[in-house]
Amino acid sequence: MQEYYFANYRLLTDDEISEHESMKRLADFVKPMPYTHTFTLHYGDVGELEEKRTWALSYPMVYETEYFTIHDTGDGWAFVNTLADELRLAEGARNVVLASRDYGELTVWVTERFFDIERNGHVLHTRPSIPLSSSIRAACEAGMVMRDGLPLHASLVEKDGFGVIFLGPSGMGKSTQAKLWEKYLGADFLIGDRPGLRKIDGKWCGFGMPWDGKDAIYRQTSVPVRALVWLEQAKENRIVPMNPVQAMGVMLKQAMMPVWDDMAMDGATALMGVLAEELPMYHLRCLPDEAAARLIYDTICKR
Numbered sequence: 035m036q037e038y039y040f041a042n043y044r045l046l047t048d049d050e051i052s053e054h055e056s057m058k059r060l061a062d063f064v065k066p067m068p069y070t071h072t073f074t075l076h077y078g079d080v081g082e083l084e085e086k087r088t089w090a091l092s093y094p095m096v097y098e099t100e101y102f103t104i105h106d107t108g109d110g111w112a113f114v115n116t117l118a119d120e121l122r123l124a125e126g127a128r129n130v131v132l133a134s135r136d137y138g139e140l141t142v143w144v145t146e147r148f149f150d151i152e153r154n155g156h157v158l159h160t161r162p163s164i165p166l167s168s169s170i171r172a173a174c175e176a177g178m179v180m181r182d183g184l185p186l187h188a189s190l191v192e193k194d195g196f197g198v199i200f201l202g203p204s205g206m207g208k209s210t211q212a213k214l215w216e217k218y219l220g221a222d223f224l225i226g227d228r229p230g231l232r233k234i235d236g237k238w239c240g241f242g243m244p245w246d247g248k249d250a251i252y253r254q255t256s257v258p259v260r261a262l263v264w265l266e267q268a269k270e271n272r273i274v275p276m277n278p279v280q281a282m283g284v285m286l287k288q289a290m291m292p293v294w295d296d297m298a299m300d301g302a303t304a305l306m307g308v309l310a311e312e313l314p315m316y317h318l319r320c321l322p323d324e325a326a327a328r329l330i331y332d333t334i335c336k337r
Contacts, residue, residue, distance in 0.1 A: 035074075037064065040254060041183055041230035041241035044069040045174070048077040051142060057167065059244040063254040071138070071181045073174055078130075078143035086130050086143050090114050096294035102131075102169045104294050110134050111176075111295075113169035131169045137177030140170065171245040175228075176292035179302045183232045184309070185290040190229040190240045190257070193221040197240040197257035198334065199229060201288045202265035207322055209251075211265060214327040226251040228290065231259065231309070238313050261314045261334050268319035271326045273333050276317050281310040 036052040038045040038060045051057060078086070090105050090112030097104040098116075105112040113131040129144035175185040189200045189208040193215060200208040208226075215221035230241040234256075242253040264276065264284045276284070285306040292298045316333065320326035 036060075037066070038244070039063055039065065039067045039069060040243045041178065041232055042067060042069050042234060042256070043174075043178065043181070043183070044072045045075060046072060047075040050077040051075060057170075059167075059246075059252065062252070063244050065254055067254075067256075071177075073137070073177055074139050075170065076139075076141040078132075078141045080143060080145060083128055083130060083143040083145060086112075086132065087114060087128060090130055090132070099168075099172075102172070104172075106294070107132075111137070111173070113173060115169065129169070131173060133173045133176075136180050137173050140173055142170065167245065171228075172292075175290050176295060176298055178230060179289075179292055179298045182301075182305060183230055184285075184302065184305060185228055185230050185243070187227070187288050187290060188229055188262075189226050190224045190242070191215045191221040192224055192255075192257045193219055193331070195258070196260040196334075197224070198330065199231070199240055199259055199262045200265055201262055201284055203287075206265045207267060207320075208265060210322045211263070211318075211320075211327065211330075214322065214324060215331075218324045218327050219331055223251055224253050224255055224257065233308070238309065259313060261316060263330055264315060264317045266317065266319045268321065271318070271320045271323075271329050273316050273318045273320075273329055276315045278307075278310040280317075281313075281315040282306060284315065285310060 035046045035048060040063050091114060093105040093107045093112065095103050096106045102113045102115050105114065111133045115129040129142060131140060131142045133140050178185055189212040191198050191212045200211045202208050212223045212226065216223045225242040225246055227246045228243055230243050232239055238259045239256045240259045241256045244252060246252040289302065289306060291302055318330060
C-alpha cells in the first residue's frame with residue numbers, strides 16, 4: 035500500500051487507486067509526518083460495482099451534491115457518483131465509494147469507462163478528476179471532523195512563522211487576499227481553497243491538504259494560526275475584532291460539515307465552540323489592494 039500524510043492524518047491506499055489520475059495530487063503528500071489517525075482506501079473489484087451500486091441506492095439518500103449522492107447504509111455510508119449519469123457521453127461510467135460509519139475504512143469501485151472518460155477529458159473538461167476524488171475527499175473530510183479536525187472553505191498563508199486564514203463565501207476574495215500577502219508582504223500562499231485546522235499540542239494549526247479549488251495551490255505543510263479573517267468587499271478598508279458568538283456563526287458557514295451525520299456534527303459544533311473562544315477572528319471590509327493586506331498584518335502583529 036501507499037502512504038500519504040495530511041493534517042497529521044495518515045492515508046493508506048491500495049497501489050491501483052494511487053496510480054489513478056484522480057489521485058495524482060497525493061503524490062505531493064508522501065513526506066511522513068506525525069499522525070493521530072489512519073484512513074484506509076481500498077480498490078474494489080469492478081465486477082462487483084453494479085451490485086454495490088444497486089445495493090447503495092436501495093438505502094435512504096441523506097445528502098446530494100452536484101457530483102454524488104450520500105446514502106445511510108446503517109453501518110456505514112455510500113457515496114454514489116451522479117455526474118456521469120447526467121452526461122450522455124458518459125454512459126456506462128460508474129463509481130461508488132463505501133465508507134465505514136466513522137469514515138476510517140473506504141473502498142472505491144470504479145469502471146474502466148470512467149477512467150477512459152477522465153483520460154480523454156471530453157466530458158468533464160477542465161476538472162476531470164472531480165467525480166472520483168470529490169467523493170473520497172468528502173469522506174475524508176467527514177472523517178477529519180470525527181477526529182478533531184475542521185476542513186474549511188478558506189485560504190491559508192504563512193508569514194513570519196505564523197498562519198492567517200481568510201474566510202468568506204465563494205468569490206469574496208479569499209485567494210485574492212492570499213495573493214496580496216504573497217506579493218506585498220512576502221508571505222507563502224499555502225493552500226487556496228480547503229485548508230485543514232486542528233488543535234495540536236495546545237496550538238491551533240493550519241494545514242495544506244491534497245484537495246483544492248480553482249487555484250490548484252496546495253502544500254503538505256502546517257503552521258500555527260494566529261488569526262482568522264472574515265472577508266467582505268467594501269469601498270474602503272476597515273477591520274474590527276469579532277466576539278466568540280460572531281466567530282461561531284462564521285465557522286458554521288465556512289467549515290465543510292458532514293451535515294448528513296448527526297454524531298459528526300455534534301462533535302464539530304463543540305470543537306468550533308472551543309475555537310471561537312481561543313482563536314481571534316476579525317471582520318475585514320476591504321478593497322483588493324496592498325493597504326488591506328498591510329492593515330490585517332499590522333492588526334495581527336499588535337496582539
